[in-house]
Amino acid sequence: MSKGQPIAQSTIFGWVVAVTYGTASAPFLATRFLHQISLDCEPQIPELSRIIQNSFYMDDLMSGASSNKEAIILIQALIEALDARGFHLRKWRSNSQDVLTNISKNLEFNESNLEIHTENCSKALGLIWDSKEDIELWLLKLDWDDALPENFVLKWKKFQIEFQQVCRLSIPRWLQITNKQVTLHGFSDALEAVYACVVYAVQRNRETTKVMMLGGKSKVAPLTPICIPRLELNGALLVARFIAILCNCLKDHVINVYAWTDSQVVLSWMSSPPRNWKPFVANRTSEILDIIPCKQWCYVPSKENPAELGSRGMSPKDLPDCSLWWEGPQWLSTEEACPKQPTVKDKRDIEKSAIMETNRTFSIFCIL
Numbered sequence: 001m002s003k004g005q006p007i008a009q010s011t012i013f014g015w016v017v018a019v020t021y022g023t024a025s026a027p028f029l030a031t032r033f034l035h036q037i038s039l040d041c042e043p044q045i046p047e048l049s050r051i052i053q054n055s056f057y058m059d060d061l062m063s064g065a066s067s068n069k070e071a072i073i074l075i076q077a078l079i080e081a082l083d084a085r086g087f088h089l090r091k092w093r094s095n096s097q098d099v100l101t102n103i104s105k106n107l108e109f110n111e112s113n114l115e116i117h118t119e120n121c122s123k124a125l126g127l128i129w130d131s132k133e134d135i136e137l138w139l140l141k142l143d144w145d146d147a148l149p150e151n152f153v154l155k156w157k158k159f160q161i162e163f164q165q166v167c168r169l170s171i172p173r174w175l176q177i178t179n180k181q182v183t184l185h186g187f188s189d190a191l192e193a194v195y196a197c198v199v200y201a202v203q204r205n206r207e208t209t210k211v212m213m214l215g216g217k218s219k220v221a222p223l224t225p226i227c228i229p230r231l232e233l234n235g236a237l238l239v240a241r242f243i244a245i246l247c248n249c250l251k252d253h254v255i256n257v258y259a260w261t262d263s264q265v266v267l268s269w270m271s272s273p274p275r276n277w278k279p280f281v282a283n284r285t286s287e288i289l290d291i292i293p294c295k296q297w298c299y300v301p302s303k304e305n306p307a308e309l310g311s312r313g314m315s316p317k318d319l320p321d322c323s324l325w326w327e328g329p330q331w332l333s334t335e336e337a338c339p340k341q342p343t344v345k346d347k348r349d350i351e352k353s354a355i356m357e358t359n360r361t362f363s364i365f366c367i368l
Helices: 026-041 046-054 068-083 097-106 131-139 150-168 228-249 264-270 279-291 307-312 323-327 344-367
Strands: 181-190 194-204 209-220 254-261 297-299
Touching (some): 026 068, 181 228, 209 228, 209 307, 209 323, 228 264, 228 279, 228 307, 264 279, 264 297, 307 323
Parallel strands (some): 181 254
Antiparallel strands (some): 181 194, 194 209
16 A cells, blocks of 8 residues: 555444343333234234233233133243244243143243242232322421431331231232123222222123222322312323223223213313313313213212222221222112213303313412
């Protein structure tokens, strides 16, 4: 090479053959690979493709089958499909000893890959958190080493003792949804500190009616003071979003939906076009009605509203035997009539209250 000539440059290409955890792109890459595997498996085994597509949460797989034989076949197919692409499934759990025994005998797993202690509990990315108490302590502005006030110490000790009663709870994993047609009933409620919701699946046959609680959710109210009707509206939005998630999970079924609240002001807000209200109410009612139309919203008295137990709270010792929480109001499972709905005259009075409440709460909100 003579003096003055440019040095030749070469371009080097490279690629990785494994997902390197710890990098910013790792979560996306792992999820995208699983998605591609599901697409690859779809032509041959559609059921396997559906499980890979919908039943992974991060790196945990949670699925099931209607029989031991079907579960064993699916497990074998999952292991073969994912092993071939470098994803090695391990630490299997099942509520069926037959399934676990088959895994240990036929799939050549070592002990580190099996968790066959079916009497033990396990969690998937789970944390137990009492958000209400955390917020109350936060507002006290305590330092890390400060002693708790006596009233909090007494509440905590009482809770520790009563919480032992939760060991009596037994919640079935199988939702027992066997009918093609299912009706979802969602309830919402709010108090000053918390708003909450709970949803039930109702299956009616010729002779029996089966009610199963699908789940409940609660959220801590904002630290900024907010009026009860607005918190009730947040509760209605919470149950609407929760029902949307459940409908997606049950998309193979024909779903009918009804939503219930004990706030007639919220029902009045939703009975009028969102454009009639200020932004706080308009934005929330618009999203709610996109999920659950106004005609499917109903009034329920507070004493028959199971979501009130979520917003008000309940002692752990009373929870296992609370039929209102686990089974909903009696009229969900019997031939009893649903709660009486407001009359036309009542609705007119409520509409006036809703307009006044919207204007009043908006003024307070601006001042704050």
